[in-house]
Amino acid sequence: MSTAPALPPLPGAPGGPALPSVEELLADAVAVAVPMRVRFRGTDLRHALLLRGPAGWAEFSPFPEYGPHECAAWLAAAIEAGWQGWPAPVRETVPVNATVPAVAADDVEAVLARYGDGITAVKVKVAEHGPEGELVPGSREADLARVRRVRALLPHAQVRVDANAGWTHEQAVDVLTELEDVGLEYAEQPVPGIEPLAALRRQLRERGVSTRIAADEAVRKETDPLAVARADAADLIVVKVQPLGGVRRAAAIVEAAGLDAVVSSALDTSIGLAGSAALAAHLPRLPFACGLGTGALFAQDVCDPAWTPSGGMLPVPGVSAPEPDPVLLRAVRADAETCAWWARRVHGAHAVLAAQH
Numbered sequence: 001m002s003t004a005p006a007l008p009p010l011p012g013a014p015g016g017p018a019l020p021s022v023e024e025l026l027a028d029a030v031a032v033a034v035p036m037r038v039r040f041r042g043t044d045l046r047h048a049l050l051l052r053g054p055a056g057w058a059e060f061s062p063f064p065e066y067g068p069h070e071c072a073a074w075l076a077a078a079i080e081a082g083w084q085g086w087p088a089p090v091r092e093t094v095p096v097n098a099t100v101p102a103v104a105a106d107d108v109e110a111v112l113a114r115y116g117d118g119i120t121a122v123k124v125k126v127a128e129h130g131p132e133g134e135l136v137p138g139s140r141e142a143d144l145a146r147v148r149r150v151r152a153l154l155p156h157a158q159v160r161v162d163a164n165a166g167w168t169h170e171q172a173v174d175v176l177t178e179l180e181d182v183g184l185e186y187a188e189q190p191v192p193g194i195e196p197l198a199a200l201r202r203q204l205r206e207r208g209v210s211t212r213i214a215a216d217e218a219v220r221k222e223t224d225p226l227a228v229a230r231a232d233a234a235d236l237i238v239v240k241v242q243p244l245g246g247v248r249r250a251a252a253i254v255e256a257a258g259l260d261a262v263v264s265s266a267l268d269t270s271i272g273l274a275g276s277a278a279l280a281a282h283l284p285r286l287p288f289a290c291g292l293g294t295g296a297l298f299a300q301d302v303c304d305p306a307w308t309p310s311g312g313m314l315p316v317p318g319v320s321a322p323e324p325d326p327v328l329l330r331a332v333r334a335d336a337e338t339c340a341w342w343a344r345r346v347h348g349a350h351a352v353l354a355a356q357h
Helices: 022-026 068-084 105-113 139-153 169-178 194-206 224-230 247-257 270-282 326-332 336-354
Strands: 030-040 043-053 056-060 093-095 098-100 121-125 158-162 186-188 212-215 236-239 260-263 313-315
Touching: 022 043, 022 068, 022 336, 030 326, 030 336, 043 068, 043 270, 043 336, 056 068, 056 270, 056 336, 068 247, 068 270, 068 336, 093 270, 098 105, 105 139, 121 139, 139 158, 139 169, 169 194, 194 212, 194 224, 212 224, 224 247, 236 247, 247 260, 247 270, 260 270, 270 313
Parallel strands: 098 121, 121 158, 158 186, 186 212, 212 236, 236 260
Antiparallel strands: 030 043, 043 056, 093 313
């Protein structure tokens, strides 16, 4: 692996782009609550704050449990989108996978139908956990049935699974060995942490299981991709624009890791999805379909047309996000209490960026 290149500085850091004031960030901000077609990542509503800067619209949507330090990278990504713009693309469209949440096997066909024709890859959510953090009873059998249903419906598609670090080592070995006949493209973050990923990958290879391992949750700080590569813990990394601080920083992290990357969504609205598509369009190599079809999981969105795939492909936005539709914005606008909550989160993340030295 080559020497890691320096990452682009965050807004407000020495040598980095200017950090807009909180007042400027919030001047045209719109808090939205977008309804989901099916429950996903434990939620029926995806909350986000849309910002508008001189370069265009931006999204700030860290998940509710994230504190100011985690949120700072998400705010940096929004500042890049709205106040700097994205780097020029090298391709006009990007391939995307369909996403199947942890639904019953009988419901898989209806979920896939929302993606239309041309599906070449499907990500299947597995290892669903309940509100207390425990695996849902019967999840192993449900996971196996869901994956096999996808394979039966789409025999020629690439099928990948995403456990969101929800399995123990033993559970991951068991299920991935059982699914070896499906021919999985890869398993995304089956267990938590870098060393556990490396141990799982070694044991699967010893068993003759050929499924690749992808690191997702383990890739959250700029040092993590290097640690993943050095530990031989994964065959590829999953990168998301908002948690990694923007398109330019995510691209630099991919280069530093020296591993192939899958660009994926953080369950963004169409504004955030456009940023993810901008990253996928900017990377020199794009060997895997991107996890950017999650717009199909929304019952409503903020753009018309929504940033959803057609024929298995997603258009590239250029260097700025599309304009949200005013009518759709009004329909999903959040209440005053939620707006105030978002303003507090922006203040907290902004303070972290402002404190850089």
